[in-house]
Amino acid sequence: QAAAAPLRRRVATSEVALAKVEEPVDDDDDDDFGGACSIWTDERVEIDASLLKQPWSTLIDKVVAIDGKSVRACRKGAKQVATIGPASASAEMLERLFLCGVDVFRLNFSHGEHDEKLELIKRIRDLEAKYKHPICILADMQGPKQRCGKFADEKGVDLESGQTFRFDLDPALGDAQRAQLPHPEILTALTPGKSLLLDDGKIRMRVERKGFTYQGKDMFLEQGQDPPSSDVKECAPFIMCLVEVGGKLSARKGVNTPDVVLAISPITPKDREDIKFASRNDVDWIALSFVQRHEDMKELRALVASFCKGGHTPKLLAKIEKPSAVEDLPAILQESDGVMVARGDLGVEMNPEEVPFVQKDMILQALAASKPVIVATQMMESMIFSPSPTRAECSDIANAILDGCDAVMLSGESAVGKYPLECVEMQRRVIIAAERQEAGKRLQDEGRGLQRRIRFPPTLQPPDVAPGNAILASAVSLAEGLGAKAIVCFTATGRSVERLVQFRPSMPVLAVCPCLETARFLSLYRGVYATSDPPTQALASRVNTDGPGSVRSSEAIDVACKLARNNGLISKEDEWIVVICRLPLFTQGPLNVIRIANASGPGYSAASAL
Numbered sequence: 001q002a003a004a005a006p007l008r009r010r011v012a013t014s015e016v017a018l019a020k021v022e023e024p025v026d027d028d029d030d031d032d033f034g035g036a037c038s039i040w041t042d043e044r045v046e047i048d049a050s051l052l053k054q055p056w057s058t059l060i061d062k063v064v065a066i067d068g069k070s071v072r073a074c075r076k077g078a079k080q081v082a083t084i085g086p087a088s089a090s091a092e093m094l095e096r097l098f099l100c101g102v103d104v105f106r107l108n109f110s111h112g113e114h115d116e117k118l119e120l121i122k123r124i125r126d127l128e129a130k131y132k133h134p135i136c137i138l139a140d141m142q143g144p145k146q147r148c149g150k151f152a153d154e155k156g157v158d159l160e161s162g163q164t165f166r167f168d169l170d171p172a173l174g175d176a177q178r179a180q181l182p183h184p185e186i187l188t189a190l191t192p193g194k195s196l197l198l199d200d201g202k203i204r205m206r207v208e209r210k211g212f213t214y215q216g217k218d219m220f221l222e223q224g225q226d227p228p229s230s231d232v233k234e235c236a237p238f239i240m241c242l243v244e245v246g247g248k249l250s251a252r253k254g255v256n257t258p259d260v261v262l263a264i265s266p267i268t269p270k271d272r273e274d275i276k277f278a279s280r281n282d283v284d285w286i287a288l289s290f291v292q293r294h295e296d297m298k299e300l301r302a303l304v305a306s307f308c309k310g311g312h313t314p315k316l317l318a319k320i321e322k323p324s325a326v327e328d329l330p331a332i333l334q335e336s337d338g339v340m341v342a343r344g345d346l347g348v349e350m351n352p353e354e355v356p357f358v359q360k361d362m363i364l365q366a367l368a369a370s371k372p373v374i375v376a377t378q379m380m381e382s383m384i385f386s387p388s389p390t391r392a393e394c395s396d397i398a399n400a401i402l403d404g405c406d407a408v409m410l411s412g413e414s415a416v417g418k419y420p421l422e423c424v425e426m427q428r429r430v431i432i433a434a435e436r437q438e439a440g441k442r443l444q445d446e447g448r449g450l451q452r453r454i455r456f457p458p459t460l461q462p463p464d465v466a467p468g469n470a471i472l473a474s475a476v477s478l479a480e481g482l483g484a485k486a487i488v489c490f491t492a493t494g495r496s497v498e499r500l501v502q503f504r505p506s507m508p509v510l511a512v513c514p515c516l517e518t519a520r521f522l523s524l525y526r527g528v529y530a531t532s533d534p535p536t537q538a539l540a541s542r543v544n545t546d547g548p549g550s551v552r553s554s555e556a557i558d559v560a561c562k563l564a565r566n567n568g569l570i571s572k573e574d575e576w577i578v579v580i581c582r583l584p585l586f587t588q589g590p591l592n593v594i595r596i597a598n599a600s601g602p603g604y605s606a607a608s609a610l
Contacts, residue, residue, distance in 0.1 A: 037515035039537045044132035044566055046070050047099065059425040061101040063568035066599070071568050072099060072133055074508055074529035078400075078431045079103040079407040080424060081138065081374060081524075084120055085111070085415025091123045097414065098127055100421050101428040103136060103523050104407065107283070108415070109274045110142040121282055134519035134530050136285065138317070139278035141271045143289025144264060146255040148198065149173075149180025156250030159203060159243050167196075168213070168238035181255065187237040189260045192223075196241055197256040201348040203249055205241035212237050258349035261324045265299060266290045272303065279307035279314060284521045287317040287340060292324045294331035301335065312517045317374070321345035326358055333369040338524065340409075344377040356399075363403045370498050372524050375400040376409035380427060384417040394430050401434035404504065406526040439506060469499060471580055471591040476503040478596060479578040485599070486510050486569040488560040489591075490581035494518045494530075496591055500580075501525045508569055512560065514540035514586055529567060535559045540586050548584030553593065554602045556585050561601045570599040 046069035047062055063073040081104040082088065082097055094105070105124055107117055121137060128135040151157055152173040159165060159176070167181035174180060181187060190196065196205040211220040212227045213236045221227065229235040266288055267275070278286050288300050297318050304313060318325070318332050321342035325332060333339065341359045350358065359375060366373035379397055380389045400408055408427065414420040479487050488510045491497050497511045504526070511530035513519040514537060519530035539559060542550045560579045564570050570577070579595045 038517060038532075039515070040129065040132055040532065040534060042132075043534060044071070045130070047072070047131075051095075051099070056096060056421055059421050060099045061425075061428055062099070065568040066565045066570055066573065071566070072131060073101075074510070074567050074569055076101070076428060076431050077435050077508075077527040078405060079524055079526065080427055080431070081106055081376075081407050081409035082414040082420070082424060083108055083140075083409070083411045085412075087416050087418070088414050088420050089116075089120060091127070093420070094120075094123055095127055095130075096421055097424055098131070098133075098135065100424040102414075102424055104138055104285075105135065106138045106140055106409065107278075108140050109271075109278075110140075114274075114277050117277070118281060125282060132531075132533065134516060134523050134532065136520050136523040137283050138285040138287060138524075139274070139283045139314070140287040140319075141274055141289050142268070143266050143271065143319075144268050146181075146183050146186060146257075147252045148249070148255055149182055150251040151175065151179065151249075154251070156248050158248050159246040161243055161246040163243050163246070164208070165205065165241050165243055166238060167241065169232065169236045179249070183255070184232040184237060185262050185264050186255065186257055187239055188232070189262050190239055190257065191260075194257070194259050196239075197258060197348055198249060199247070199253040201256065202245075203243070203247045204245040205243050207239050208242050209240040210237070211240070256345065256349050258323055261292050266292065266296050267299060267303065275300070275303055276307045279304050283314050284517070285315045285317050285338070285524065287319050289319050289342075290321060290345070291318045291332060292322055293328050294335045297332060297335035315521050320362060321349070323350055326350075326362075329362060329365055330369075333365060333371055336371065338372040338374070338406075339366055340374040340376055341405075342376055347377075359400070360403050363400075363405050366406075367404055367502060367504075370502050372406035372501075372526070374407045374409050374524075375403075375405045377411060379408055379410060380413050380423050383419050383423040383426070384412050387419050387422050389423075389426055394426075397427060397430045398434040398437075401431055402438065404526075406501075407524055467590050467592065469590075471594050472496070472500045473503060475500070475578050475580045475594050476505045478594070479505055479507055482576055482578070482596065484576045484578045484596075485571075486564050486577045488512060488564060488577055488579045490556060490560070490579075490585060491518070492586050494522045496580075497522055497525065497528055497530075501528060510560075510564060510567060510569060512536050512563060529569075531563055531567065533563060533566075535562060543584065543586045548587045551585045553583055553585075553595070556581055556583075557595055557597050557602045561597055561599055565599055573598070573600045575599045 051057060052070060061073045062070050065071050080101050082102040083106040088097055107120060124135055124137055150173055152175055157176045166178040168178065169184060171180055190207050191210060192207050194207045209220050211218055214228055227235045275286060291297060297316060300316055315337035317338040317340055318336040319340045319342040320326060339362060341362050343355055347355050363373050380393045382390050382393060397408055410423060413423045417423060475487055484507055486508050487505055489497050489500060490512045492514060497509060500509060509528045511522050511528055513530055513532045516532045519532040522528050522530040536559060539551050539556065557579055564577050577597055577599060579597050580591055581593050582589055582591050583593050
């Protein structure tokens, strides 16, 4: 078997103690290396005792490891994504949010400058290095924002249901009969019968007639008729709409077009600069807003590749918030690394009663495609101002977990809310309660003789099942039957772990990675707690310098057990874990080894436990 190319390690002297290593890129192998590799040079530390004495310390998600150290817990399945804003941007608050359970920090590029984002990234990476716990960073692009123009009355106008209203390109201030819509792509795409939503769907209109202003005269287009010129300056389009649901319309309110696909890219000039910044500044995931078609994600991937130029490449996440994206979801999943159910705009452009079922279907399709899915928007919105959530919000989170999502997201709750820590802690409690309910149901089924059967996901069906996938299915079956506390998977690129998560094991997955970049992006996946500790890096270094046969399997098992103990996954020395890897370790190719190991390590005698 071909071994990974030797790594050129360069130890950094910065306060975060990271080293950068350049690696060759090869996309043809099952589990190969690629891009730059960051490493830690010292061991994981426990939570500072002084923090455990703070008044807010009761909210911390901690566990006491087998050596008596208090560490951030690695027990919940679904992950927590928190948006950073004025309420959470300080280094102190970021640390508190992390300790309370946040796994992924979201940077909202709709607000703030690059200098601010760079400082936030540095704070997160310093926090990550302090606890030696990989933290994922998600950069969320703003996307195109279609808005109406301004009005002569600064307070706006009151539109009555049943009246006619015109939108055109004229920059003159609007009134109760017309307003500017400075987006010719919308005016061109809309046809009679299509819908127009304004101010987050509060005002609804339907296009009755479409026309253009040509040589100073307004002319209407009949069905199938084309304008005399495609130049919008020479032949300016306009639409006449019937107001179906009226209300107050004021300046710069958002405009949604739910039933047309606009002939524009979702990547604006601002997004292009933000993507370039994120690609070159240690971000793990980039989310693209207002995706309409899978071609949009192709465009994003090409753009990111041009900025990275062979270095570390962020993963790409498609935000599904338009009906056209829902229809094209299978193709979008193929072109993306993950998806987000962005229920805010999706709920505006679709009937609200349809959104819960779209969410369920998206989660199922993403799971089948081995792609992580985030459920977002208004999950605990009442906690922006209240220390307690509504019962409906708790049910919303629980249902998302029971549906099988990988992560749930907080937006304004953690960005501008009064109770960001309490919100994270409450969300975590709901996650754990929902997953406990799942586990309880499994036990009831087993009590009735209904053993859980590990099934191959749709994308991994026989007879096309590769040996590596068979190893993954066997590992989950063994772990479930044995009552193992964790599955430990050695992986270079994370692809084996991505497939392992499809089986939804009930115990945590500890992904052992030679590079931090891999460990970070895997932190978004359900049940995965990735690590890139010095013992792992030492094994990888020996493989690359002394050859693939230089590391014995017992050494890998010993490292796996040590990491399981240090991360608090093991509470007793006689507990078991299941270890899967490829031998020779960290070489290219599918997984080929599965081992059952005691938490004490390879030297433990199974007979002593009987």
